[in-house]
Amino acid sequence: MSGHEHDDYNFSGVRELPGKLPDGERILWQGAPRWTSLFRRAFHGRSIAVYFALLIASRGIAVIAGGGSTAEALLAMSYLLPLAFAGLGLLALVAWLTARATWYTVTNRRVLMRAGVVLEITFNFPYAVVDSAGLRVHAEGTGDIPLRFSDGSSIAYAHLWPHVRPWHFRQTEPMLRSIDEPGKVAAMLAQAIAQVTGGSALPVGAPVSVRTLPMAGAAAAAAGR
Numbered sequence: 001m002s003g004h005e006h007d008d009y010n011f012s013g014v015r016e017l018p019g020k021l022p023d024g025e026r027i028l029w030q031g032a033p034r035w036t037s038l039f040r041r042a043f044h045g046r047s048i049a050v051y052f053a054l055l056i057a058s059r060g061i062a063v064i065a066g067g068g069s070t071a072e073a074l075l076a077m078s079y080l081l082p083l084a085f086a087g088l089g090l091l092a093l094v095a096w097l098t099a100r101a102t103w104y105t106v107t108n109r110r111v112l113m114r115a116g117v118v119l120e121i122t123f124n125f126p127y128a129v130v131d132s133a134g135l136r137v138h139a140e141g142t143g144d145i146p147l148r149f150s151d152g153s154s155i156a157y158a159h160l161w162p163h164v165r166p167w168h169f170r171q172t173e174p175m176l177r178s179i180d181e182p183g184k185v186a187a188m189l190a191q192a193i194a195q196v197t198g199g200s201a202l203p204v205g206a207p208v209s210v211r212t213l214p215m216a217g218a219a220a221a222a223a224g225r
Contacts, residue, residue, distance in 0.1 A: 017105060017112065017122075028188050029106040032099055037142040037178035039095035042162035048091065052084035098162065104176050106185065108192050111147065113163055113174060123155070123163075125174060127196035134165075134173075135186040143182025145189065146173040 021027070039045040059080055060073040068076075097117045105112040111130075113123040131150035137143040146165040154172045157164055165173040179185060 017114070021107065025107050025109050027105060027107050028192060029104075029185055031104055031176075031179050031185070032102050033178035034142050034180060035096045035099035035178075037138060037140065038099050038162065039092050041138070042098075042177060043091050043095045045088065045091055045095070049084075049088055052080070052087065056080045056084065099178075102163065104179065106189055106192065109196060111174075111176070111189070113176075115163055123160070123174060125149075127193045129153070130193055130197075133186065133189055133193065135182060137182055138178075142178045142180060143186075144175050144177050145179070145182060145186050146175040148173050 056077045060077040063073040063076045064070070094117075098115075101115060101117045101120070103114045105114070110124060110126040112125070114120060115123075125147055129149050129151055130147050132148045134146045134148075135143060136145075144165070146168075148171075152171065154170070155174065157169050157172050160172055160174055163175055163177055165175045176182075176185065
């Protein structure tokens with residue numbers, strides 16, 4: 001997607017940003033995903049833990065159904081425990097590394113996402129091409145803020161993952177994922193987008209599902225360019 005992606009390793013002045021910000025641009029917020037929330041949702045850690053639990057239980061049931069004793073069933077089940085712990089541990093490590101390698105920045109003109117465990121890259125989303133933002137707050141207090149482009153353009157889902165709204169493959173929506181204080185960040189972002197596009201920022205509550213916050217649409221975005 002032309003104009004939305006940038007890769008530069010010449011850092012200076014601001015944490016995790018490629019170079020200094022232009023005159024008149026200032027940072028409003030910086031943050032990163034909470035790795036435990038990322039593990040649970042982006043990497044489906046809880047679902048995989050349940051899968052291993054069912055697999056281990058089914059092994060024990062099979063032994064007992066075949067005439068084995070309780071001790072034999074427990075022994076058979078224990079053989080699968082190292083596999084479960086190794087799998088979940090590896091997944092948790094990847095989630096931790098992903099969160100550690102990610103840095104979100106919201107300025108008064110754009111959103112930047114710096115990510116990549118092996119190869120770092122910065123995605124750059126000016127407000128002039130952002131039509132709307134959403135908000136989803138999770139039970140533990142973290143939340144997600146997806147961005148929708150006004151020009152209908154899109155970035156490959158695999159390039160953005162896990163910083164992308166799940167299951168939106170055709171028109172991907174980059175997402176600030178598993179961040180702390182999502183309501184506060186969403187309100188700040190809504191105000192910043194409104195100032196650039198000429199729209200009006202809406203108050204942000206604490207929704208339990210993704211809620212779209214209109215930011216003036218494509219016409220206003222064109223006027224803000």
